[in-house]
Amino acid sequence: MFLSLVxxxxxxxxxxxxxxxxxxxxxxxxxxxxxxxxxxxxxxLKNPLEDFEKxxxxxxxxxxxxxxxxxxxxxxxxxAMKEAMRPGKTVPRFTAQSGGKRFCTLCxxxxxxxxxxxxxxxxxxxxxxxxxxxxCSCTMLFCAIVSNISFTGKTLxxxxxxxNVASNIMCQVVFGxxxxxxxxxxxxxxxxxxxxxxxxxxPWTTLYSSxxxxxxxxxxxxxxxxxxxRCSDLxxxxxxxxxxxxxxxxxxxxxxxxxxxFSEDKLIFTAIDLMIAxxxxxxxxxxxxxxxxxxxxHIQERCQQEIDRVLExxxxxxxxxxxxxxxxxxxxxxxxxxxxxxxxxxxxCTTKDTELAGYSIPKGTRIIQNLxxxxxxxxxxxxxxxxxxxxxxxDQGEFVKPDAFMPFSAGPRVCLGEGLARMELFLxxxxxxxxxxxIWPEDTGEPDYxxxxxxxxxxxxxxxxxxxxx
Ligand code: HEM
Ligand SMILES: *[C@@H]1O[C@H](CO)[C@@H](O)[C@H](O)[C@H]1NC(C)=O
Ligand SMILES: *[C@@H]1O[C@H](CO)[C@@H](O)[C@H](O)[C@H]1NC(C)=O
Ligand SMILES: *[C@@H]1O[C@H](CO)[C@@H](O)[C@H](O)[C@H]1NC(C)=O
Numbered sequence: 218m219f220l221s222l223v224x225x226x227x228x229x230x231x232x233x234x235x236x237x238x239x240x241x242x243x244x245x246x247x248x249x250x251x252x253x254x255x256x257x258x259x260x261x262l263k264n265p266l267e268d269f270e271k272x273x274x275x276x277x278x279x280x281x282x283x284x285x286x287x288x289x290x291x292x293x294x295x296x297a298m299k300e301a302m303r304p305g306k307t308v309p310r311f312t313a314q315s316g317g318k319r320f321c322t323l324c325x326x327x328x329x330x331x332x333x334x335x336x337x338x339x340x341x342x343x344x345x346x347x348x349x350x351x352x353c354s355c356t357m358l359f360c361a362i363v364s365n366i367s368f369t370g371k372t373l374x375x376x377x378x379x380x381n382v383a384s385n386i387m388c389q390v391v392f393g394x395x396x397x398x399x400x401x402x403x404x405x406x407x408x409x410x411x412x413x414x415x416x417x418x419x420p421w422t423t424l425y426s427s428x429x430x431x432x433x434x435x436x437x438x439x440x441x442x443x444x445x446x447r448c449s450d451l452x453x454x455x456x457x458x459x460x461x462x463x464x465x466x467x468x469x470x471x472x473x474x475x476x477x478x479f480s481e482d483k484l485i486f487t488a489i490d491l492m493i494a495x496x497x498x499x500x501x502x503x504x505x506x507x508x509x510x511x512x513x514x515h516i517q518e519r520c521q522q523e524i525d526r527v528l529e530x531x532x533x534x535x536x537x538x539x540x541x542x543x544x545x546x547x548x549x550x551x552x553x554x555x556x557x558x559x560x561x562x563x564x565x566c567t568t569k570d571t572e573l574a575g576y577s578i579p580k581g582t583r584i585i586q587n588l589x590x591x592x593x594x595x596x597x598x599x600x601x602x603x604x605x606x607x608x609x610x611x612d613q614g615e616f617v618k619p620d621a622f623m624p625f626s627a628g629p630r631v632c633l634g635e636g637l638a639r640m641e642l643f644l645x646x647x648x649x650x651x652x653x654x655x656i657w658p659e660d661t662g663e664p665d666y667x668x669x670x671x672x673x674x675x676x677x678x679x680x681x682x683x684x685x686x687x
Contacts, residue, residue, distance in 0.1 A: 255283025302628030
């Protein structure tokens with residue numbers, strides 16, 4: 218009896234030891250690991266930010282932790298970030314480019330690196346170079362709506378508005394159509410995208426990506442799988458209409474991409490992914506922009522003076538006008554720095570054994586880039602902790618972009634939509650600031666600049682008032 222208990226005990230010990238993940242040799246340091254759970258208990262899943270900060274203080278700019286059984290390496294600060302994201306002399310080391318796969322937690326589908334789809338990239342470039350109308354018509358519709366509201370003197374909730382304008386632009390890119398804001402197609406897509414993003418932002422994602430099998434359980438996250446289904450049905454419907462009218466060699470939009478490496482399923486999920494990647498990021502950046510501009514009226518006015526001067530006698534702004542607007546450029550970049558819209562970037566994975574900061578990192582290690590630490594790094598910015606366009610202006614008042622500006626991440630896997638996003642931010646902000654003055658409603662109290670943490674950071678909801686300028 219006693220012997221069997223001892224044996225059982227030994228057995229359990231052995232299993233636990235066996236299930237306890239261990240750090241490979243010369244791996245970046247980190248907190249002690251528990252069996253099965255890894256370091257999950259070290260983190261407060263609702264808001265793990267403070268815990269990560271503590272870990273960085275104890276273990277340095279490159280440290281490791283186990284979210285579930287797989288090791289992750291967290292990278293902080295511009296120096297380590299640049300070393301990590303630099304394309305290697307041979308193969309890019311921290312990208313999933315060379316045949317690597319990225320697991321999309323939400324769609325339960327293995328997406329190959331999208332950049333493989335040269336079609337998408339070509340398409341985005343083509344749209345940008347020849348078709349500013351995409352942005353202009355969306356911006357004009359948006360302006361008309363803001364204008365109507367301003368005449369009523371009502372306060373306005375920018376959350377929904379900015380979300381609509383951003384997703385409408387993505388609809389142009391993906392489906393080739395701009396929708397009225399009450400159209401059923403766009404409202405369904407937007408509603409589903411919000412649900413998916415909310416779920417992806419919540420504490421559940423960490424668990425789901427660490428333990429894919431809990432996907433089958435009836436947990437709260439479950440709802441977003443239905444949203445994915447609803448979305449993909451709509452996209453399929455649109456795809457079928459596209460097929461009837463498409464002209465080979467003349468893609469009108471993303472769904473017209475003809476790429477033999479893309480199966481229909483993959484095209485649909487990539488379309489949804491694209492909608493999501495391009496909507497929340499842009500709209501939250503715009504929300505942050507106006508939160509700060511409204512509460513720094515002198516900065517808003519200085520932008521407006523520059524805009525008035527450069528656009529005098531012109532009907533509409535175009536993207537090239539940015540070269541004459543150093544101050545506006547500085548403000549937009551400073552907004553992006555402060556907004557820190559995608560604080561942890563998108564997780565990467567090593568495609569082969571590699572070295573970083575003197576540590577050895579094996580193939581298959583999850584890489585988490587902490588972009589916040591770069592965007593607010595002391596020593597890299599004149600004013601790291603305050604909203605100040607001076608961060609992007611030299612003594613002559615010219616626009617300069619420090620190396621540590623990487624809200625779109627860096628390296629070969631930098632945000633695919635960077636060009637489009639920069640264009641959107643410039644055109645929308647300039648058009649709006651030219652026409653309207655944005656005001657903090659008197660009865661609203663002090664602004665709260667603390668964002669809500671998620672894959673994308675969101676400012677807390679706030680109201681605003683709009684007045685016509687011209
Ligand atoms: C202010 C707006 C935006 C910000 C701050 C932003 C930021 C980012 C970041 C940090 C990444 C991760 C890059 C990496 O893996 O290292 C990313 C990826 C991506 N973004 Fe954006 N983004 C923005 C707008 C857009 C827009 C408008 C689009 C639509 C075309 C877009 C499409 C994508 C796609 C498709 C990826 C995945 C690229 C890949 O997996 O290689 N983004 N973005
Ligand atoms: C990233 O850095 C910021 C600022 O230092 C910190 O507050 C946050 O907890 C860090 N997050 C991770 C995942 O390391
Ligand atoms: C703005 O108001 C006018 C007049 O009430 C109306 O005709 C127009 O459709 C409105 N525009 C938008 C975009 O709501
Ligand atoms: C979601 O949970 C319900 C039970 O609450 C279950 O019947 C359904 O199959 C689940 N759906 C998915 C997609 O897992």
